Amino acid sequence: MKHSVYIFSYLFPPDYTGASIQAINLAKALRECGEKITFVTASQACYKHHSKQYEGFPVIRLKCKRENALSIIVFWxxxxxxxxxxxxxxxxxxxxxxxxxxxVIPIIGKLLNKPTLVKTTLSNEAKQFKFMESTGREHAFNYFSVKKYDKIICISSMLENEIKNLINAKGKVVYIPNGVDTKKFYPIEHNKKSKLRELFRLPINTVIFSYIGVLHKRKNLEWLIKNWLQVCLQHKNAKLLIAGPHARNTLMADGGGAEYAEYLQFYSCELGGDQKIFFLPFRKDVENYFRASDFFINPSFSEGLSNSMLESMACGNVPIVNKTSGVDDVIDEGIDGFIFDVNDEKSFQEIIVKCCSLSNEHYKQYSAAAVKKIRLKFSLDAITKQYIKLYNNICHGPNN
Known part of the structure; x- marks a missing residue:
């Protein structure tokens, strides 16, 4: 059975978030299966809601100014x-x-007799439930309303367990991770990797670590620059590539924006990294940055399930990631990647040293295992089927 689905995402292009991009990728896959998708989002630029298009999808933008309680009620x-x-x-x-x-949407759904579901995006969303019931009217409202959703989708087992423990929502909480378009994100041969490095003006015969993702303080990039340089500043055969969009230049640019990107470059030079760290502009064909790299590093403080980690692994990168939500679902330590704790700088540095000295044979084993993991468990095709099954379930019952 086909469905018409309204996807509500508060942040949406041109304002960048990994969650909105993941939603768009899922929507494309759903559209290929015959589902009809419309996006609804907030906008500070328009003065009345109107439909536009984004990559073939209708987009309805509602003016929103989150200034006080009244403005929230107006938006509702x-x-x-x-x-x-x-x-x-x-x-x-x-x-x-x-x-x-x-x-407010699950309450509206009940009033209109329309099923609603919500997808969690960050680990701190679950943690907020611990305070919702007892810390103010807004939190009390959230605690009440979230339980009205027909389904709560958790993108990691950590989030699933936390939310199940925090709210009495038997049968409502389901685990569906993010998916990767393996037709777009896949590894390439060594000679093609060399050509990509030439295109990006990166050294060919070197080990390239990368962080590819939104440039935001939550991503802990200053920590990465400092600790990576402590190991690799004197290591001639190692470089670090950093590339990503400037996190919400026009809306809610708290902790991101072009000024933060410029600061990171200044900080890198101040620590002597001007010849070791390459800052490249964000590209839509982000898969080619992954393909030009050998290792992917994510030092982020908070994630739901990192899209960049999944996409990098699909392209053959070996991940080196902080232990955040979703990591244990994806990485088998020492088999297809490495896990560290940002509170233990020494352990991170030891991993970097190990990666710099990996033999070509051992590197290929890690890389092949990473690709296999994504194809088996996190392909977008498989995840899309889970969503369609869930749509059928909440619209027509579990037997349809």
Whole structure:
């Protein structure tokens, strides 16, 4: 059975978030299976909601200014009237992220007799539940409303267990991880990797570590630069590539933005990394940055399940990642990647030393294992089938 789905994502291009990009990738796969997708998002630029297009999807943008409690209520009213006016145009609502501005949706769904589901995006969303019931009206509202969703999708087993323990929502919490388009993200031969490095003006015969992702303080990039340089500053055969969008230049650019990107380059030079660390502009064909790299590093403080980690592994990178939500679901330590704790700088540095000295044979074993893991457990095709099954379940019952 095919469905018309309204996907609500508070942040949406041109404002970049990994969660919104993951939603778009899923929407493309759902569209190929015959599902009809419309995006609804917030905007500070428009003064009335109107439909636009993004990569072939209709996009409805609702003006939003989160200044005080009244502005939140105004935004909620816009969501209600949109849903009421469009109630015959959609079968269910799919929300991206647990946040106050969208948590009114499950209540609206109950009023309109429309099923709703929400996908968690960050590990701190689960932690917020610990305080929702007892710390103020906003938190109490969130705690009440989130339990009204028909399904809560957790992208890691850590999130699944935390939310199950924090709210009484038997049968509502399901585990569906992020998926990778393995038709786009896949490894290439060595000679093609060399050509990519020439294109990006990167040294060919060297070990290249990379961080490819949004440039934001939450990603802990200063820590990465400092600790990587402590090991590799004198290591001639190691370079670090950093590339990513400037996190929400126009909306909620707290901790990101172009100024932060410039600061990272200054910080790197100040530590003597001007010849060791390459800062490259963000590209839509981000897969080629992964293919030009050997190892992917993610030192982020908080994740739900890192898209970049999954995509890098699909391209054959060996991941070196901080132990955040989702990591244990993906990486088998010492088989297809390495896990560290950002509170233990020495352990991270020891991993970098080990990676710099890996034989070509051992590196290929790690790389092949990483690719195999993604193809078997995290392909977008398999994840899309899980979503379609879930849509059928909440719209027509578990036997359909």
């Amino acid at each position: 009213s816009k969501i209600f009237w949109l849903c009421f006016a469009h109630r015959k145009k959609f079968d269910l609502i799919h929300v991206i992220g647990l946040n106050t501005l969208l948590n």
